[in-house]
Amino acid sequence: MAGLTAVAVAAVAFLAYQASASAPAPSELAADSRTPSVAPTATTTGKPKPPPQKDPITLPEGSGTGERVVYALDDRRVWLVDAKNKITKTFTVMPSTVSPLPGNYAVTSRAGTVRGSDGVQIEHVVRFAITQEAVIGFSAAVDGSMPSPDPSKKTGGVRMKRADADAMWAFASIGAKVVVVP
Template sequence: MRHAVSRERQRPRTRLRRWRLLAASGSALVVAVALLGAAGVLPLGNVRMVASAGDSVLVDRSRQIADRSQRAGGEQPTSRPAATARPTAAPSPSHTTATKQAPAGVADATVALDAVSATVGDKMPAGTGDGKRIVYSLSANRVWLVGADDTVGRSYLVSGTKFGQVSPGSYQVLRKRRHTTSYDGADRMQYMVTFTHGRNAAIGFHDIPIVISTGRAIQTRLQLGQSLSDGCVRQDPADAKALWEFAPVGTKVVVLR
């Protein structure tokens, strides 16, 4: 048993001796070839090839013997470190899609306004007469379109005069203009239905005026129901068109306090 162990221990030394002999032989071969090349016996290119081949053989052989020596001594061959995986980059903010929601209350306000503008059957004050007519309440800032059978076909909020230029009473449609401007030329309106005259100009129903210099509406739809005009009756564009189509020249207009 001791002899077997001693033999195993002596094997690496024997292999190292063989390696030394091989290295010495290889070196002698390289030196001999170099001398022959210097003397002109062998071409210089062949000398370089032999030298390179000899070096490669010696290097490979030395690695093999070194590996065997390490294994015999109980050592494990050194392995190359594993490649480190590159961390995945986080998505760029420019590629992130964000969904924006409309501010709360905006859509609801629009729907609510449309519902008010198109309300059918709102209770109309008594004593407005009979037959087809337009009923306009100064205090309520509301208009009713009443059919020939005394049925309310449309009721909606408006913005009437803030200067008291219109008095309660009975009127009729005098003129209709699809496009017009204010008396000072600063604003433009559509669907003008005139039923009386004020101090400076005709007074009638039309849509919300647009300021010509800025292209913006003079008021918002949400402000309908307030007395904001100089004398005319401002309406939502849809309601202004509905009244325009409803009332030909001569249609009765009843103005209530």
Template sequence: MTSQQQNAPRSPARVKRGRVSPMATVAAITAAALVGVGVLAVQANGSAPNKAPSAVAAKQQPPVSTNQVGQPVSPAPDPALALPASSGTGKRMVYSLSKARIWLVGADEKVQMSAAVVPSTVIPAAGTYAVSKRIANNQSADRVAVQYEVLWGPKGDTTKFAMEAVSSLPGDQMPMKPEAKTGGVRLTQNDALAVWQFAVLQTPVVVVA
């Protein structure tokens, strides 16, 4: 190749083919950036929870009742769970036959616990008795193994009745109604344990209709 050929300028056609339009380059870069942003948005959307935790937690909270000025109002107590009237004074255990429920009342007249019971097949008369004996494990009159047995009864038979739990049941399961003759008033094991801890010897047992 001669020196004239080396120094000769390119033809206009060749220069035109070798250049890239600056506008085209900017457009291509902008398009690529938009595609990348779209991919990141899709990935972020796929990994994010559908709902914010605070919104879910707020939705799960129960509604709170309020009065006319917007102050929270406690729900009214269930009358069926109220301590029966004319059920004695001082520390005592109250047993309602009609409600099939007991109340443990402290010396300050405050109810420490209330629990449903399964009544015995032998029904005690209304009146005031006293705890006469406590047996950790025993066999009831209907030959069922029981525990946390707190016995009470009339003067002629101070162990005729009892608060007790069926030994074979889980702690929070109510026992079935006894079929055979028994003075055992039955509770869950958890409730019977509370009675056992509360009702020491000579604790009054007040039976109401």
């Protein structure tokens, strides 16, 4: 019996090595060309995947026009865009385990400081979607941390650095447009 176990472990290790050796580098990944949905809800994901390396200066296709917050799920990036379609700020974020589907949203509520659904004290909370699993919004941890979320918890906090949350707070008031793209 021990011999069969050893053979099985060796086979799994060999297959894992082959898979890791043939995986493409982030720079080889192709850009996603899907267009956003117009009927947003939410989806639950496991641990967030690392973002592809794209040009942060270029707005994603299908992100709309006019003043808005653009949130690209695959890029794990946010753009604050003024009424003249000019990017005023862009930054990376750490998504949570529950993400909104691509589509158009509006900021529904804000809070200066609260405790997040993961138990962390957060500030400059800008909420824009509610699902059966979680309230989804942008925020920063008061301690400045941006850890990967616990995949066993259903949380909707899209975390960012404190300076980025300050910019979001100043930019996105109640009713502000939020466009989520793949």
